[in-house]
Amino acid sequence: MSEQPPPPPDDPAGASDPAVTDPAVTEPAGASDPAVTSDPAGPTRPELGQMLLQSIVEGNSVVVTTLAIATGIVIGGLLIAFTDPVVLHAWSTFFAAPGNAIAQAWDTASGAYAAMFDGSIFNPHAVAAAFHGGSVSAVFNPLSETAVNATPLILAGLSVAVAFRAGLFNIGGQSQIIGGLLVATWLGFGVSLPPVIHVVVCVIGAFAGGAALGWVAGVLKARTGAHEVIVTIMLNYVMQYFLAWILGTKAMQRPGRTDLISPVIAGDAHLPLIAGSQLRINASFLLALAAVAGVWWLLNRSTIGFEFRSVGANASAARSAGMSVPRTWILAMLIAGGLAGLAASAVVQGTDFTLTFQSYGTYGIDAITVALLGRARPLGVLLAALLFGALHAGGILMQASTSTPLTIVTVIQSVIVLFVAAPILIRAMFRLREVRGGGTGEALAKGWNG
Amino acid sequence: MRLELRGITKRYGALVANDHIDLTIAPGQIHGLLGENGAGKTTLMNVLYGLTQPDEGEILIDGRPTTLHSPKDAIKAGIGMVHQHFMLVPVFTVAENVTLGAERTRVLGLLDRRGMRREVRELSERYGLHINPDAYVEDLPVGVQQRVEIVKALVREASVLILDEPTSVLTPGETEELFTIMRQLREGGRSIVFISHKLKEVQAIADTITVIRRGQVVGERSPTATDAELAAAMVGRAVQLQVSKSPAEPGDVVLDVHDLKVVDEHGRAAVDGVTFQVRSGEILGIAGVQGNGQTELCEALMGLRPAAAGSVKLTGREITADSPRQRLRAGIGYIPEDRQEDGLVAEFSVADNLILDVFDRPPYARGVALNLDAIRETALRRVEQFDVRTTSTSTAVGTLSGGNQQKVILAREIGRDLRLLLASQPTRGLDVGSIEFVHRRIIEQRDEGVAVLIISAELDEIYALADRIAVMYEGRITGFRPPTVPVEELGLLMAGGAADGEPT
Numbered sequence: 001m002s003e004q005p006p007p008p009p010d011d012p013a014g015a016s017d018p019a020v021t022d023p024a025v026t027e028p029a030g031a032s033d034p035a036v037t038s039d040p041a042g043p044t045r046p047e048l049g050q051m052l053l054q055s056i057v058e059g060n061s062v063v064v065t066t067l068a069i070a071t072g073i074v075i076g077g078l079l080i081a082f083t084d085p086v087v088l089h090a091w092s093t094f095f096a097a098p099g100n101a102i103a104q105a106w107d108t109a110s111g112a113y114a115a116m117f118d119g120s121i122f123n124p125h126a127v128a129a130a131f132h133g134g135s136v137s138a139v140f141n142p143l144s145e146t147a148v149n150a151t152p153l154i155l156a157g158l159s160v161a162v163a164f165r166a167g168l169f170n171i172g173g174q175s176q177i178i179g180g181l182l183v184a185t186w187l188g189f190g191v192s193l194p195p196v197i198h199v200v201v202c203v204i205g206a207f208a209g210g211a212a213l214g215w216v217a218g219v220l221k222a223r224t225g226a227h228e229v230i231v232t233i234m235l236n237y238v239m240q241y242f243l244a245w246i247l248g249t250k251a252m253q254r255p256g257r258t259d260l261i262s263p264v265i266a267g268d269a270h271l272p273l274i275a276g277s278q279l280r281i282n283a284s285f286l287l288a289l290a291a292v293a294g295v296w297w298l299l300n301r302s303t304i305g306f307e308f309r310s311v312g313a314n315a316s317a318a319r320s321a322g323m324s325v326p327r328t329w330i331l332a333m334l335i336a337g338g339l340a341g342l343a344a345s346a347v348v349q350g351t352d353f354t355l356t357f358q359s360y361g362t363y364g365i366d367a368i369t370v371a372l373l374g375r376a377r378p379l380g381v382l383l384a385a386l387l388f389g390a391l392h393a394g395g396i397l398m399q400a401s402t403s404t405p406l407t408i409v410t411v412i413q414s415v416i417v418l419f420v421a422a423p424i425l426i427r428a429m430f431r432l433r434e435v436r437g438g439g440t441g442e443a444l445a446k447g448w449n450g
Numbered sequence: 451m452r453l454e455l456r457g458i459t460k461r462y463g464a465l466v467a468n469d470h471i472d473l474t475i476a477p478g479q480i481h482g483l484l485g486e487n488g489a490g491k492t493t494l495m496n497v498l499y500g501l502t503q504p505d506e507g508e509i510l511i512d513g514r515p516t517t518l519h520s521p522k523d524a525i526k527a528g529i530g531m532v533h534q535h536f537m538l539v540p541v542f543t544v545a546e547n548v549t550l551g552a553e554r555t556r557v558l559g560l561l562d563r564r565g566m567r568r569e570v571r572e573l574s575e576r577y578g579l580h581i582n583p584d585a586y587v588e589d590l591p592v593g594v595q596q597r598v599e600i601v602k603a604l605v606r607e608a609s610v611l612i613l614d615e616p617t618s619v620l621t622p623g624e625t626e627e628l629f630t631i632m633r634q635l636r637e638g639g640r641s642i643v644f645i646s647h648k649l650k651e652v653q654a655i656a657d658t659i660t661v662i663r664r665g666q667v668v669g670e671r672s673p674t675a676t677d678a679e680l681a682a683a684m685v686g687r688a689v690q691l692q693v694s695k696s697p698a699e700p701g702d703v704v705l706d707v708h709d710l711k712v713v714d715e716h717g718r719a720a721v722d723g724v725t726f727q728v729r730s731g732e733i734l735g736i737a738g739v740q741g742n743g744q745t746e747l748c749e750a751l752m753g754l755r756p757a758a759a760g761s762v763k764l765t766g767r768e769i770t771a772d773s774p775r776q777r778l779r780a781g782i783g784y785i786p787e788d789r790q791e792d793g794l795v796a797e798f799s800v801a802d803n804l805i806l807d808v809f810d811r812p813p814y815a816r817g818v819a820l821n822l823d824a825i826r827e828t829a830l831r832r833v834e835q836f837d838v839r840t841t842s843t844s845t846a847v848g849t850l851s852g853g854n855q856q857k858v859i860l861a862r863e864i865g866r867d868l869r870l871l872l873a874s875q876p877t878r879g880l881d882v883g884s885i886e887f888v889h890r891r892i893i894e895q896r897d898e899g900v901a902v903l904i905i906s907a908e909l910d911e912i913y914a915l916a917d918r919i920a921v922m923y924e925g926r927i928t929g930f931r932p933p934t935v936p937v938e939e940l941g942l943l944m945a946g947g948a949a950d951g952e953p954t
Contacts, residue, residue, distance in 0.1 A: 301822075302818045302820060303809055303818050303820060304818055306802070306810075306820060309795075310806065313796070314791070316792050317806065318806075319774060319792075320784060320792040320793065320807075322774045322776075322777075322778040322807050324773070324775070
């Protein structure tokens with residue numbers, strides 16, 4: 001079948017012609033047929049700059065993402081420099097010593113980023129020390145911290161990605177993580193089981209706890225049509241207050257304490273460390289990597305994923321093809337919730353070993369940005385989560401060793417996501433037809449219109 | 451304004467989309483541009499609208515050579531375009547859409563909203579467009595949205611208006627309205643380029659017809675040319691508008707619909723007590739003006755919409771409450787009315803679309819794992835059998851032409867063992883060649899003993915395919931007729947006259 005009959009003269013030409021740079025302006029020649037869906041219907045924008053922007057957005061998500069990250073880092077650098085009192089002082093005397101002002105700004109920003117690098121990838125001093133009889137594990141500590149910070153983001157990011165591929169916007173990562181935290185922690189301190197079994201039971205419990213909350217949102221959407229965005233946001237509040245309440249009851253509060261903290265989980269329930277006792281990296285990172293592979297297989301190689309993707313891409317075609325859209329929604333939310341629950345397992349069994357009313361952190365919300373940056377693809381999520389994990393791990397060292405606050409990391413993350421998402425959001429706000437077959441991220445923002 | 455194209459050539463790599471095309475558009479004329487899908491009509495119009503630059507040739511406006519670098523130049527030169535897919539912002543009002551990009555302002559840069567509205571209203575009255583400037587575009591039916599596009603061009607003082615396949619999205623009634631508007635525009639001295647692949651429409655409205663095939667002008671014809679002559683010019687071979695078929699040999703009753711009632715979104719009875727049967731080896735064609743319950747009937751038969759009352763039986767078994775999946779498994783093949791919305795997942799590959807309703811059955815699935823080899827093999831086979839023109843089976847189906855998309859659906863549905871084939875508007879928007887292909891395949895199914903139910907708004911299609919014709923009007927069947935019935939009589943039934951109620 002490689003010998004295709006020659007296509008009619010101008011049929012595929014428009015789509016493949018390299019000279020056609022702007023899909024929003026140029027109708028593919030084949031579009032003389034009314035049913036061609038690839039037909040771009042964006043508004044006509046003849047300006048070159050916008051044409052370029054558009055083709056980048058629609059043509060190559062790798063380029064956009066890279067540019068967004070670069071922009072985020074540059075803007076972050078400017079903020080670091082111009083919120084620093086020393087730099088500001090130097091600039092107030094700019095006309096007296098312009099060179100000094102610029103040098104100060106550069107030093108501050110590059111110093112902060114250097115510290116961030118030291119904290120997340122490797123620290124040259126630690127390497128040097130290792131050669132002179134220092135600790136080898138200190139060399140790998142930054143990478144270990146990056147992995148530890150990234151792990152919950154990978155799992156929660158996968159949660160958002162799975163739901164999204166089925167056409168659902170899972171904002172409920174937080175509630176699902178809390179569900180996982182509660183079950184895993186309770187099984188961790190409240191039950192005694194043989195060593196290996198205890199870990200496994202707690203991990204499964206975490207999955208189940210998250211899955212239960214995902215299921216609630218899925219069922220409400222499937223049965224009543226309640227929008228999952230609203231439901232999951234509300235569940236976040238419900239679970240947040242439920243957690244605060246139950247930590248103050250006899251069931252969960254650590255005996256002898258008056259603050260909201262649970263007992264420490266049993267040693268048997270800890271996820272084992274995988275790179276020696278000096279480094280925090282533990283089996284949850286392997287679990288996350290396995291989840292990446294598993295989700296990839298589920299989405300791309302299984303009938304379940306085929307159904308998810310069909311429903312997500314075109315629910316009415318899926319319905320006409322005999323798929324049950326409500327059932328798919330429920331199953332997708334169940335799996336998504338379970339993945340978020342695994343993030344809880346990484347937190348409570350991997351690093352914290354106890355539960356406070358803040359243990360859920362901001363993973364649930366960060367997961368959305370991770371999924372967006374990773375274009376809702378498992379490998380993309382992994383890379384995005386590693387980036388955010390590195391930014392966070394590095395940010396902690398940066399805060400400790402320079403005067404730059406950790407919150408700058410949040411700014412950098414936000415700017416990155418803003419630049420990735422902005423064109424999509426604008427399209428969604430005005431409900432312009434998306435170019436079919438375009439990036440998944442495009443439709444990710446479309447999810448808001450539900 | 452007199453518009454001339456001389457020797458326009460446009461190449462895309464090895465493909466010559468336009469090959470030395472000469473075309474003259476005289477003032478005050480409706481110029482029909484007729485050609486199959488992919489003949490190069492749209493490319494030519496994109497050249498004329500400044501969307502692409504020709505490799506050779508020139509454009510003359512009133513005898514002066516003009517270069518159009520962008521649509522902006524084209525608009526300035528008095529050329530307006532109504533795209534096949536509208537370029538409207540759904541959440542804006544008509545007036546806002548019309549002025550978008552050509553905003554007029556008052557002092558301090560404030561938008562002159564009143565002026566905008568007045569202008570839309572004036573144009574609407576002058577050409578009988580019936581548009582409310584304050585209506586939101588998303589609330590308007592497709593036909594009215596199209597008129598908004600026309601107003602957009604008029605506001606920009608277009609004296610040549612290009613309409614790219616304007617009727618493909620319209621109902622027959624809306625098409626008539628559009629033609630009236632086009633005639634009025636012509637009276638107003640504007641010229642119109644009417645791009646279409648529908649012979650009848652071009653004949654009905656155009657003053658001159660230029661036929662394009664494989665990127666070349668085949669010739670100019672007058673609207674009095676016969677169907678056969680035009681069709682032959684378009685496809686370069688004689689097309690049988692009537693697909694040859696042997697008389698039906700009806701067997702047992704396959705589909706038995708009794709007193710079926712279906713309620714629409716507004717609680718109205720869209721299908722109001724319909725009773726009919728389809729036997730194996732026969733084609734029942736349901737004719738009728740769109741919007742008389744055909745869509746709802748079809749969806750109810752597929753289980754996509756619940757039946758409010760009545761029963762549906764497939765080979766004697768009650769399936770009224772079955773899910774779509776159960777019905778598909780029971781041997782119903784379904785070609786939905788809106789192929790992009792209901793028939794295909796545009797982002798998915800051709801291969802994935804070919805298994806969309808059998809993906810979880812062997813050999814395509816082993817347990818919950820997809821069997822990619824089987825999927826690929828089937829795709830290659832079907833693409834060949836059904837002559838789907840695609841670069842590969844992993845191409846996104848949304849990038850194919852409409853005819854090829856429909857072939858994918860057809861291949862998927864009749865690739866299974868069917869008892870009943872349910873086809874709604876199976877050839878809407880397709881070119882002559884594809885229509886013939888689809889019709890032939892449907893008749894093949896009939897000859898293999900499948901019961902076929904065709905729902906179509908095109909009477910030609912009903913005549914070409916049906917062994918029996920049922921006419922629907924306001925949710926009821928107003929009569930059954932043999933395919934030898936005169937058009938006038940069908941027309942009467944479609945308008946609700948001479949209802950003879952019960953089936954014969």
